[in-house]
Amino acid sequence: MxxxxxxxxxxxxxxxxxxxxxxxxxxxxQLKPKESGSGNYYNSQHAYLGQRYIDLAFTRYHQGRFDEGALA
Structure with a gap:
């Protein structure tokens, strides 16, 4: 106005x-969004991959199907 x-x-x-x-x-x-930090990488990955995928990956890791490198 x-x-x-x-x-x-x-x-x-x-x-x-x-x-x-x-x-x-x-x-x-004033209309441009203020730039913030890069955020939390791990929270972003969790949101991107989803809980089911994270659970499956850790289950397979604990079963010994792959090592930490593959899990990462």
């Missing part, structure tokens, strides 16, 4: 285009 009002103010000659451009840059920066 504020952007519309400022655009109308530019059109009516109440503010200059440079002021509007600076404000538009600020609005754009």
């Amino acid at each position: 504020l952007e519309i009002l400022q655009r109308l103010a530019v059109d009516c000659g109440l503010i200059d285009a440079g002021e509007y451009t600076e404000a538009a840059k600020e609005w754009e920066a």
Whole structure:
């Protein structure tokens, strides 16, 4: 809503285009998501693979069907 009002103010000659451009840059920066850390690798893998797959992999590992390298 504020952007519309400022655009109308530019059109009516109440503010200059440079002021509007600076404000538009600020609005754009506010819309961009803030970058966060890389997250937790292990939680991401768990979500990606699913609980059934994780359970099956560890079951096979504990049965001795493959070693830690294969499990990884």
